[in-house]
Amino acid sequence: MNKLVKLFTIFISAISLTLASISSSFAKVEGEYIVLGSAISLTGKYSSNGVHTQNGYNMAVERINKMGGVNVGGKSYKFEIIYYDDESNPKRAAQLAERLIKQDGVHYMLGPYSSGLTKAIAPVTEKYKIPMVEANGASRSLFTKGYKYLFAVLSPANQYLEVAIDLAVEKNGGKPVRIAQAFEQDAFSQDVRLGILDAAKRTGSEIIIDDKLPKELNDMAATLAKVKATKPDVLVVSGHTKGALTAIRQIAEMKVDVPMLAMTHCDAAKLSKQHGKKSEYALCASQWHKNLSYKDKFFGSGKKYDKDFKKEFGYAPPYQSAESSAALLVFKDAFERANSFDRDKVRDALKTTEMQTFYGNIKFGPGGQNTAKPMILFQVRCKGDVCENKVVAPTKWASDKFYHPIPKWSERS
Amino acid sequence: MTAIKQKDLILYSGLIILGLVAPFLFSAFKVQLTYLCVLIVLAMTWNLQGGEMGYNSFGNILFYGLGMYLTASVQVGMFFPLAEWTESGGEKTFVHTTAQYFQGIGVGLLVAAIVPTIVAGAIGYAILGLRGHYFAICTLGLGIAAGEIAGGIEIIGAGQGFTTPPFPAEIVDPEARGQFFYFLSFLVLVLAFVFVKYIYGSRFRLILNAIRDNEDKAEAMGIQTMKYKIVGWMCSAFFCGLAGGIMGGLIGYIDSTDVAFDGREMGVFMVLMAILGGKGTLWGPIIGATLFHFFKEGLWTFILGWQYVALGVLIVVIVVYFPEGLMGWLREKYPERFGEVIDEKDRKAQVELK
Numbered sequence: 001m002n003k004l005v006k007l008f009t010i011f012i013s014a015i016s017l018t019l020a021s022i023s024s025s026f027a028k029v030e031g032e033y034i035v036l037g038s039a040i041s042l043t044g045k046y047s048s049n050g051v052h053t054q055n056g057y058n059m060a061v062e063r064i065n066k067m068g069g070v071n072v073g074g075k076s077y078k079f080e081i082i083y084y085d086d087e088s089n090p091k092r093a094a095q096l097a098e099r100l101i102k103q104d105g106v107h108y109m110l111g112p113y114s115s116g117l118t119k120a121i122a123p124v125t126e127k128y129k130i131p132m133v134e135a136n137g138a139s140r141s142l143f144t145k146g147y148k149y150l151f152a153v154l155s156p157a158n159q160y161l162e163v164a165i166d167l168a169v170e171k172n173g174g175k176p177v178r179i180a181q182a183f184e185q186d187a188f189s190q191d192v193r194l195g196i197l198d199a200a201k202r203t204g205s206e207i208i209i210d211d212k213l214p215k216e217l218n219d220m221a222a223t224l225a226k227v228k229a230t231k232p233d234v235l236v237v238s239g240h241t242k243g244a245l246t247a248i249r250q251i252a253e254m255k256v257d258v259p260m261l262a263m264t265h266c267d268a269a270k271l272s273k274q275h276g277k278k279s280e281y282a283l284c285a286s287q288w289h290k291n292l293s294y295k296d297k298f299f300g301s302g303k304k305y306d307k308d309f310k311k312e313f314g315y316a317p318p319y320q321s322a323e324s325s326a327a328l329l330v331f332k333d334a335f336e337r338a339n340s341f342d343r344d345k346v347r348d349a350l351k352t353t354e355m356q357t358f359y360g361n362i363k364f365g366p367g368g369q370n371t372a373k374p375m376i377l378f379q380v381r382c383k384g385d386v387c388e389n390k391v392v393a394p395t396k397w398a399s400d401k402f403y404h405p406i407p408k409w410s411e412r413s
Numbered sequence: 414m415t416a417i418k419q420k421d422l423i424l425y426s427g428l429i430i431l432g433l434v435a436p437f438l439f440s441a442f443k444v445q446l447t448y449l450c451v452l453i454v455l456a457m458t459w460n461l462q463g464g465e466m467g468y469n470s471f472g473n474i475l476f477y478g479l480g481m482y483l484t485a486s487v488q489v490g491m492f493f494p495l496a497e498w499t500e501s502g503g504e505k506t507f508v509h510t511t512a513q514y515f516q517g518i519g520v521g522l523l524v525a526a527i528v529p530t531i532v533a534g535a536i537g538y539a540i541l542g543l544r545g546h547y548f549a550i551c552t553l554g555l556g557i558a559a560g561e562i563a564g565g566i567e568i569i570g571a572g573q574g575f576t577t578p579p580f581p582a583e584i585v586d587p588e589a590r591g592q593f594f595y596f597l598s599f600l601v602l603v604l605a606f607v608f609v610k611y612i613y614g615s616r617f618r619l620i621l622n623a624i625r626d627n628e629d630k631a632e633a634m635g636i637q638t639m640k641y642k643i644v645g646w647m648c649s650a651f652f653c654g655l656a657g658g659i660m661g662g663l664i665g666y667i668d669s670t671d672v673a674f675d676g677r678e679m680g681v682f683m684v685l686m687a688i689l690g691g692k693g694t695l696w697g698p699i700i701g702a703t704l705f706h707f708f709k710e711g712l713w714t715f716i717l718g719w720q721y722v723a724l725g726v727l728i729v730v731i732v733v734y735f736p737e738g739l740m741g742w743l744r745e746k747y748p749e750r751f752g753e754v755i756d757e758k759d760r761k762a763q764v765e766l767k
Contacts, residue, residue: 043720043721085713085720087678087720087721088671089671089672089675089678090574090664090666090668090671090672091660091664091671091672091675091678094663094664094665094666095444095445095448095664098444099444099445102440102441102442102443102444103441103442116574116666116668116671119574119576119666120664120665120666120668120672123576123579123665123666124665126579127579127580127587127590128587129587139573141573141576144506145506145576146506183572184572185564185565185571185572185669186572186573186574186668187572187573187574187668189572190571190572190573191573212564212565212571212572214561214564215564215572215670
């Protein structure tokens with residue numbers, strides 16, 4: 001027993017020593033680097049969108065560093081990001097945020113992917129007064145909690161598909177429509193649902209199907225069977241990338257005829273590529289599209305960003321990447337205006353952000369959400385076998401006319 | 414129960430002192446240490462059925478998640494309308510005063526300990542008649558079902574998740590929150606240890622062992638195995654509920670399947686930790702949980718994206734090389750340190766006979 005006690009003492013002292021030696025924290029600004037921290041979903045259900053986010057961050061870091069970096073106090077600094085994998089799990093994300101701040105000494109954070117994970121991280125950054133610019137947490141409830149250090153470059157989730165309902169009513173001659181909707185059980189999609197409920201109330205429309213889909217969904221046949229039977233005017237589906245893919249796959253398989261199909265995450269799911277003609281006429285909410293005419297000096301226009309991104313990563317950038325890149329532009333701007341690394345000064349500078357990026361105008365409302373940029377809707381349109389996303393609303397940006405109603409499957413070639 | 418030996422006394426007091434000063438020594442690691450305490454509690458109490466009783470349960474996550482939701486709900490519901498708090502729009506914000514926060518979490522934890530215990534009793538009565546794999550699969554289903562059900566209940570936030578009350582803003586010190594949750598979890602850890610240690614010296618443990626080794630025989634000996642099995646599970650549920658309640662407050666956001674009824678992670682981890690350290694021993698789960706946590710926190714960031722592959726390799730290594738866990742392996746190597754005496758003469762004599 002004596003030896004066992006000794007063994008224990010050795011074990012514990014070894015642990016203590018290791019801990020003590022690594023707890024000497026790093027600085028927020030190391031030499032010429034400004035260190036940002038981010039927990040990103042590299043594995044788990046959000047892994048594909050997590051990678052889009054990470055690519056967006058990396059692209060912007062590289063670009064800003066190459067083009068002179070961040071000028072603070074007459075000296076030029078470069079961005080550097082510490083990444084951890086949050087495994088698409090809010091618990092892990094909260095833990096990693098704590099770790100980034102306490103152990104790695106990070107003083108500025110970039111957001112994770114998805115509203116749920118942002119909801120888990122926001123209380124931590126708020127507690128330590130760490131400014132966080134996030135690009136992928138759109139849930140409305142993030143902006144009503146009175147967070148002071150949270151800034152989102154995107155429009156809140158409830159605005160995603162509200163416009164689609166207005167559009168449906170308009171196409172119906174101003175008369176109310178019958179809506180069928182199915183939403184994943186997660187913070188983001190449930191917020192999109194709230195937006196639809198508001199729009200339905202406003203237009204006097206009736207919701208005839210209101211289904212909940214499980215997380216990581218790969219089957220929604222039950223909902224579609226109901227849609228087939230009740231023939232609604234609009235079908236609304238939201239469930240991140242998997243939701244979009246599942247919906248298109250099964251709608252085509254079951255030959256569900258519905259005059260209007262509104263979704264989210266079409267471009268992240270690369271719908272037009274993966275499903276080609278099957279996805280034609282799908283109406284998608286997006287934070288950004290390459291055809292919009294916003295500009296900045298780092299990425300030029302949306303089209304240029306699209307080209308550079310394709311060259312770098314080999315695929316067209318979904319809006320998740322674009323908004324993530326924009327987050328770094330916001331940080332750079334704030335650092336330079338604050339002309340300091342003081343967290344509160346940086347926060348105050350963030351609060352007064354008013355700028356245009358290739359991704360859109362950015363100005364933060366009192367809750368931290370971006371109030372300067374409208375959502376857009378695009379529709380998947382095909383020419384031969386090549387399908388593309390065409391912006392159809394709002395009219396200011398529209399490059400194509402909205403095609404309505406969707407032809408029946410029996411009439412589609 | 415035998416009196417505590419002097420050497421043990423030194424060990425225990427050493428560990429307690431270490432536990433008390435740790436958050437100040439390694440201030441940056443408070444949250445990790447809190448997780449460690451919770452993991453140890455989960456592994457130790459899982460060991461009660463998995464190790465001692467031989468009933469491999471994947472369902473303890475049910476009590477953990479239940480505890481989490483209950484603590485948060487009570488903490489909010491005591492002072493504010495719960496439905497408005499969790500309403501998905503979240504337009505209204507309520508703020509707990511310092512007193513309300515602590516009263517709430519106190520009562521919440523109490524409920525989080527009691528209700529899962531009762532639930533364990535009720536469910537146990539229904540399913541503890543199953544044995545072996547059937548029991549394991551059934552409990553696996555319990556955790557998954559609970560997650561899906563919780564994801565549909567509006568009053569606890571459903572798919573939106575449940576943001577637990579933030580730590581009172583009146584306490585300005587940013588370290589206070591970490592310290593509070595650390596000491597809370599450390600307290601639960603000490604309670605759980607004392608309780609499990611007490612069980613290890615009692616007749617109750619022998620009965621659990623008898624059930625594990627041969628349930629029919631135990632029954633034939635006049636032991637009402639059902640009763641003891643249920644009580645054993647209720648003991649685990651009590652501590653799982655408490656652990657869940659603390660974690661809910663610490664994480665600050667409850668999601669039905671990813672945080673609360675997180676069978677895929679926590680539910681598997683607690684089994685893995687107990688097996689890694691050696692199930693059916695007092696120290697095994699503690700060592701297992703500690704090693705596991707260090708492995709996870711230390712190594713995972715270096716192999717970004719591959720951590721689950723590494724975890725898989727670890728599981729294979731454990732199962733192949735340490736089927737009895739670290740404690741079991743040590744026991745085989747150094748039996749005399751575990752109070753097992755080997756009569757060398759007798760052993761040799763037997764070898765020669767052959």
